[in-house]
Amino acid sequence: xxxxxxxxxxxxxxxxxPWNPKSNSTVPSISAFDHNHFCYFSSKSNLAKAKKTDPKxxxxxxxxxxxxxxxxxxxxxxxFDDGAKRVRHLMEDEKDPSLDVGPNGRPLFTSTPSLxxxxxxxxxxxxxxxxxxxNGALPEGLPxxxxxxxxxxxRRAVLVRQSFLDLRDNFRRIVDTHPLSSGGxxxxxxxxxxxxxxxxxxxxxxxxxxxxxxxxxxxxVFYVPRGREWTHGGFFYKHPETGLWDTPVQAENIxxxxxxxxxxxxxxxxxxxxxxxxxxxxAGVGWMKGVDSMAVPEGSTLYDLIQIGIKLTHAAVGVVVRxxxxxxxxxxxxxxxxxxxxxxxxxxxxxxxxxxxxxCRPIHARxxxxxxxxxxxxxxxxxxxxxxxxxxxxxLRKDLPDVPVDARVNLARYDLNEAAAVCHYYLxxxxxxxxxxxxENWKKVYYLSNGNGAEIRSxxxxxx
Amino acid sequence: MSYIxxxxxxxxxxxxxxxxxxxxxxPKKAIQVRYRLGISGNIKIKELNKYQIDQIEQxxxxxxxxxxxxxxxxxxxxxxxxxxxxxxxxRHQDGLPLRGQRTHTNARTCRKLIRK
Numbered sequence: 001x002x003x004x005x006x007x008x009x010x011x012x013x014x015x016x017x018p019w020n021p022k023s024n025s026t027v028p029s030i031s032a033f034d035h036n037h038f039c040y041f042s043s044k045s046n047l048a049k050a051k052k053t054d055p056k057x058x059x060x061x062x063x064x065x066x067x068x069x070x071x072x073x074x075x076x077x078x079x080f081d082d083g084a085k086r087v088r089h090l091m092e093d094e095k096d097p098s099l100d101v102g103p104n105g106r107p108l109f110t111s112t113p114s115l116x117x118x119x120x121x122x123x124x125x126x127x128x129x130x131x132x133x134x135n136g137a138l139p140e141g142l143p144x145x146x147x148x149x150x151x152x153x154x155r156r157a158v159l160v161r162q163s164f165l166d167l168r169d170n171f172r173r174i175v176d177t178h179p180l181s182s183g184g185x186x187x188x189x190x191x192x193x194x195x196x197x198x199x200x201x202x203x204x205x206x207x208x209x210x211x212x213x214x215x216x217x218x219x220x221v222f223y224v225p226r227g228r229e230w231t232h233g234g235f236f237y238k239h240p241e242t243g244l245w246d247t248p249v250q251a252e253n254i255x256x257x258x259x260x261x262x263x264x265x266x267x268x269x270x271x272x273x274x275x276x277x278x279x280x281x282x283a284g285v286g287w288m289k290g291v292d293s294m295a296v297p298e299g300s301t302l303y304d305l306i307q308i309g310i311k312l313t314h315a316a317v318g319v320v321v322r323x324x325x326x327x328x329x330x331x332x333x334x335x336x337x338x339x340x341x342x343x344x345x346x347x348x349x350x351x352x353x354x355x356x357x358x359x360c361r362p363i364h365a366r367x368x369x370x371x372x373x374x375x376x377x378x379x380x381x382x383x384x385x386x387x388x389x390x391x392x393x394x395x396l397r398k399d400l401p402d403v404p405v406d407a408r409v410n411l412a413r414y415d416l417n418e419a420a421a422v423c424h425y426y427l428x429x430x431x432x433x434x435x436x437x438x439x440e441n442w443k444k445v446y447y448l449s450n451g452n453g454a455e456i457r458s459x460x461x462x463x464x
Numbered sequence: 465m466s467y468i469x470x471x472x473x474x475x476x477x478x479x480x481x482x483x484x485x486x487x488x489x490x491p492k493k494a495i496q497v498r499y500r501l502g503i504s505g506n507i508k509i510k511e512l513n514k515y516q517i518d519q520i521e522q523x524x525x526x527x528x529x530x531x532x533x534x535x536x537x538x539x540x541x542x543x544x545x546x547x548x549x550x551x552x553x554x555r556h557q558d559g560l561p562l563r564g565q566r567t568h569t570n571a572r573t574c575r576k577l578i579r580k
Contacts, residue, residue, distance in 0.1 A: 233507075350505055360496070
């Protein structure tokens with residue numbers, strides 16, 4: 001969209017009248033939207049029709065095509081130059097701390113060194129992450145929204161919100177044995193939470209920050225940044241004994257991801273269950289001949305168990321299921337299970353089972369052995385699931401199976417104070433031109449987007 | 465590059481699309497074969513090992529008529545019509561349309577054999 005607007009601007013520079021507060025129009029005009037934008041698709045389709053019908057227009061269309069391609073090249077070059085300039089300006093701005101000013105003169109960035117020390121006073125400020133720290137704490141990968149925010153703003157910082165602090169304090173109270181000194185009643189703690197809310201309200205980012213905090217505290221965190229990957233891709237085989245579907249490729253990836261951060265912790269945690277691990281069909285290798293289970297040696301650690309699953313494809317799914325039981329029995333350190341795109345586990349998977357010669361039956365996510373092991377929240381372990389609107393699951397029922405009734409927490413979109421902090425941050429990061437920034441303009445953007453974070457990020461660059 | 469039932473399968477193609485390159489296997493049968501072997505939608509031919517390709521070949525060979533067997537069957541049906549000298553057989557021999565189409569004009573596709 002931005003490229004099209006710049007392209008249009010390069011062709012015809014247009015002068016628009018300034019916004020008149022006394023005018024009758026209720027919607028303020030963001031002047032970069034010109035007639036060409038609204039006619040973009042129609043003009044493109046008309047162009048396509050003209051090409052088909054009129055042979056004489058072929059010459060014209062080729063000329064237009066060359067003009068378009070040259071304009072695109074100019075736009076791309078402009079983009080690259082703008083990007084490089086912006087990087088240079090940002091590097092110069094780093095030397096000037098007077099620019100780190102938020103709304104009402106408050107500091108834009110918090111000086112608190114860690115997520116665990118953040119307090120209510122730090123809300124509506126930005127917390128900076130170091131690249132090594134973030135990649136180290138979340139080696140499984142960042143949520144898409146977070147990665148996009150870092151890419152657009154060219155800084156690894158997230159807004160500190162009250163919702164994150166409440167979530168963090170909830171889990172802190174579960175683990176912390178000392179009672180609160182406030183003197184009042186302890187607020188209700190919830191061990192299982194489902195983060196829900198409108199599109200782009202910050203569910204995945206909140207979950208990622210919670211995981212980061214928990215790992216800083218030394219917890220054992222089972223983090224799944226993309227729950228959809230458990231129900232899509234790879235191979236799937238029905239296990240005749242359990243009746244569930246094994247996904248050995250997915251199981252191996254799950255174990256490898258779990259090992260990425262938790263390697264040293266798992267080497268110290270012993271196994272509690274020494275029953276043999278049932279074997280299934282391997283990925284592309286069939287069944288193991290004559291063997292249907294694998295023994296777990298006495299004295300093994302969780303690391304050894306996971307290595308069995310990674311090395312032997314037949315045992316991968318069995319190890320994942322066993323791991324879930326083992327995580328419930330770990331008492332040495334707090335354990336947190338954090339699942340993003342959790343709503344994908346309440347709908348159908350990509351897989352289907354042939355029923356007749358011509359028809360197939362879709363397989364629900366709960367029929368997969370790995371999902372079946374981790375989906376339920378009816379237990380005494382700490383678990384957080386975040387819904388995602390990026391995966392086209394659709395609307396789910398309010399009372400989900402295997403989920404406590406009071407587990408849902410609705411995260412709200414940005415309020416006015418948070419939007420002010422966000423807009424000041426984007427100004428600092430040169431997403432907004434300083435001469436175009438005003439309270440009136442950022443409020444227009446906020447009301448247009450209705451607090452949607454991704455939309456605010458796309459609209460602020462159009463401020464004039 | 466691997467061959468299954470006489471069809472050359474491109475390694476970079478998804479299994480569900482590459483399978484349709486075989487004579488006698490269309491999109492529906494390709495999906496059936498895939499799901500019976502537990503192969504999901506985004507798996508490509510290059511990600512399959514020899515065991516899985518043999519499984520595909522075995523399954524197709526058992527349950528479906530493909531490649532030269534299909535062509536042989538079609539040819540046998542045409543020769544049967546010719547041998548019993550029925551109207552359709554005579555039309556096959558003459559290289560003319562046999563499903564009631566006009567021959568005053570058009571019918572160029574059927575007449576390719578005569579023109580040759």
